[in-house]
Amino acid sequence: MIYLEYLGYFFIVIGVVFLFLGALGIYRMPDVFTRMQAGTKATTLGALGTILGVGLVQPEWFWKTLIIALFIGISNPISSHAVARASHKSGLRPFVKKEDMDALADIKEAKEVK
């Protein structure tokens, strides 16, 4: 079972690197929406890798780490979704060249008409 442990550590290292990259993305990206992109995708992957890696290193912990991983896998995108919606509503617009690339713009107008 020593291989399982090595695999686990490999996962952990990958996960930590992705966590780092996600944070770097948050630091470097130009506006809220792109930052959120980095912050959610890379960080979710990183967290999943790290947590499942720990579960592989200690096999009897696996089920609990799986629950945490599942939970993060669901909750992280949703909080990002809510933050994105809220930032759009509070008047921030994506950093784009073309005007018509703002997909949420229609939704907002439709609601106001109603």
Next chain:
Amino acid sequence: MRKAVAILLLGIFGYYFASIFLSLPFGEKREGVGKHYLENTISETGSVNTVTSIVVSYRGFDTLGEVTVLFLASTGLGAILFDVRRKKRNEQNASPIVRTTSTVFYPMIILLGAYVFVHGHLTPGGGFQGGAIIATGVLLMFMAYRKFEANHTLLSVIESLAGLTFVTVGLTGLIYGGSFLVNFLPLGTPNDLVSAGVIPIIYIAVGFKVGAELTVVLDDMLKTIR
């Protein structure tokens, strides 16, 4: 002017303060009651988690006070915000994604809270944490649905019953065991779910009570005008 005086005062205070605490050795073992608790927790209370055994058994009176403090906070907040309340909240619903997730997560979070306070004597956590988690779960529903209402009557009944359970356990101990809050049930085997005598009972009561109280606090605050 006021700033300068404040900084001066804090500077003197901070210097004095720091000179006491920075000379204190960090991470050294100290003699005291803590050692006794660590050595005797399993034989005297049957609880594996020493912090729980101190909170509920050795210093159970503090916990009664603590529950009372939360009860006071919810009562006091109800008194302070008595007539700025309105009947209905008027915000928008959350987006469908958030709503669906909340509906799915809500029972799971309540379950998690129950897990935390039932296992209070085995793992970290206990009544307060479990109650706080339950209240947070209810808040998730408040946030997602405009029409979600907390049943105030039910909440206050839970709150009262849980509080009464706590005091009744204490008084039963006074009658059967000779002193208030004494552990009058058998201790059982350590590391079992059903062990440690009255500790799980008290923690379950505390969990329900704290959950109901914090929900009332959140509901009172959410329902004020504006």
Next chain:
Amino acid sequence: MDWMAFLVSGLVLILIISAVFSIMQKDLLVAVIGTAAISVVLSILFYLLQAPDVALTEAAIGAALSTIIFLIAIKKTDRFEE
């Protein structure tokens, strides 16, 4: 345990920075985010000090409930400090 000292010094630095930041901010929402960050860091510190019970409480009460009641209070009053 050298890595521990390194980690702790970083965390304490973050702690102090976020405390100063949150009392200096004019936007109260951001100040509350600062206190939430303080709670996050405190939670890790309690964990490192081998106090999982307290870390759990700090997570339940500091990171979630306390932040939330502050948010509700801001919602019911003013968001910006003049």
Next chain:
Amino acid sequence: MLYYIGAISLILIGLYAVLVKKNLLKIVIGLAIVDSGLNLLFIAIGYVKNATAPIFSSESLTADKMVDPVPQSLVLTAIVIGLAVTAVALGLVIRLYDHHKTLDINKIRQLKW
């Protein structure tokens, strides 16, 4: 050592906010920060080097390799009390805002010696 520095600076920063700031909510935030600092300080006092949490979850753990449990249980109580005080304080802030429509402490102050 580092913990003490962090805790003491938190307490001082919080006290500074309470003494100097004019905004009611800022003052309550300051109180919350002071509470956090006190909790950190107390837990740091109870720490023992190379020891583990005071939970006997497996047979191999012994009592002499554990941190002091008393500060932990006291801090648990202190955190909950801090939350209760914060809740009451925020209720009062909402009540004051309802009367005065401002959070500035200088505009609210009417009672004098």
Next chain:
Amino acid sequence: MEFSPVHYIAVPLFAAFLIPLVGKVSKELVKLIPGLVLLYLSYGSIMLFPKGMENPIIEIIAGFKPPFGIALYYGATAAFLVTLVTLLGFVIWLYSYKFIIREPIEKYYMLFMLLITGATGIMLTGDIFNLFVFLEITAIASYSLTAFLRDKDSAEAAFKYLLIGSFSSAFFLLTVMILYTYTGTLNLADLASKADMIPANAKGFALLLVIVGMGIEAEIFPLNGWAPDAYSQAPSPIGAVFAGIVVKAAVYAFIRIIFLFFKTPEVLHFIVIIGLITLIIAEMAALRQHQIKRMLAFSSLGQMGLVILALGIGTTESTSAALFQMFNHAVIKAMLFFAAGYLVFHSGSKLIDSVTGLGYDKPITSFFFSLGALAIIGLPPFSGFWSKLNVLISIASEGEILIIVLILAASVVEAVYYLRIIGKLYTRKEIDSNPRRTPISGLLAMGILAIVIIVIGIYPDVLTQWLQPAAENLLNSEEYIQTGLF
């Protein structure tokens, strides 16, 4: 089940948790429960009182001996004060019965119950962290009750109180921390026996923190800015609770801690000086007030200054005189607050000038107010006279003439502003007669207190025989340590 000290805390808590359930059934029953509980406690405390006077009763909680568990210490001083609190609490309930007509009545009685629980807890507990918890219970109940009327001023007063009270609790928690760090225990008796283990600089810092932290609750001079606002903006019965119960508990805890850990001549001297300053400043401030309840609040601060001064002298005579003064202050000030509550209610204004002529329109309430005013100044046939006399005699036997002169000067100031009100009450003036009457329960409450004042004034020995053991218990920390640790 025999009555034991823990009933003082468990029974009111039980009642407070029961009130919401009962409130679903009947509102009238909610009003009755606190009265029944306080009646039971008064009965119990009268039964327990002689036992506590003879030997301190130590009640163990949760079956663990101190210093490992928490123990209640029912010594002579605590017995005296707790009996006072429960009896006074009953009278205050009687007064509140008709006075509090504003919703939420249910919450008012819950908070009132818990406030009394907290105050008795402070007096009874023998554990320093438990003391902190009870201080917080008392404090949070006080904040909420101060804001109970929910108008502009009461909310502001409550916030001010909360702000200063948080300082107090933070400092007190820090004290607990320092004491625990060096001694490794939390039981008061055990701590006192290990007080030598604390190094000098930490002890000095702890002393500073105790004086600031507990001084806020005990209303010592520079830290009592919250008190007049809270007293005057809270409902009148709560003003009486603050003056009669909460401050007593805080002063008792303050003096107990000082006597146990920091009893040196310098510290006692310092306490005498701050007590004196509190007395003089508060009396001068009271002279300048225009609102009747605010004036009573400042007068109350002055009285507590006198008590702290007498406690700081540190002899048996002065301590027993201080306890006597505490008793008188509780009873008389409660009566003044009761009467002032109805005077304000009848005249419709908080100002002193508006009571002019009420002495003819509302003779009974005005009579009670005048009685209380004369008693608190210290005129002979009333109980206030004996306590003030005892304080002065005990100071004179120490040879501090300057202090006596200053106290007498403050008393003259006090007499001036109280007599001014009495004069206004009985000045003839055309006012339209107010149809509202003082209800019978209010009159009953004031009547009981008036009888107590007059009886103690004529036969002071009824009380003074109990003061000697109480004072000795407060002063003798050796005995406290021995009995507290078995």
Next chain:
Amino acid sequence: MIYFIVAVLSLALLFAVIRGINGPTASDRIVALDNLTTITTAALVLLGLFFERYIYVDVALIYGVLSFIGVLTMARYMGGGL
């Protein structure tokens, strides 16, 4: 190994905090806080591995759940809900 992990995690925390301080709008700060809490959850699980205590994982689980709700509340506040 452990040094590498701790160093990288600290850097990640630091970047998130810098964004939290710099972030021009409140949304940026919420995103940074969200990121901070995710990193913290992962870090708590990892530290549980280093301390070799199974029960510590509970803290990470509860922390993850509650911080999610905290961030969601902030987002709802920004979006006019709550």
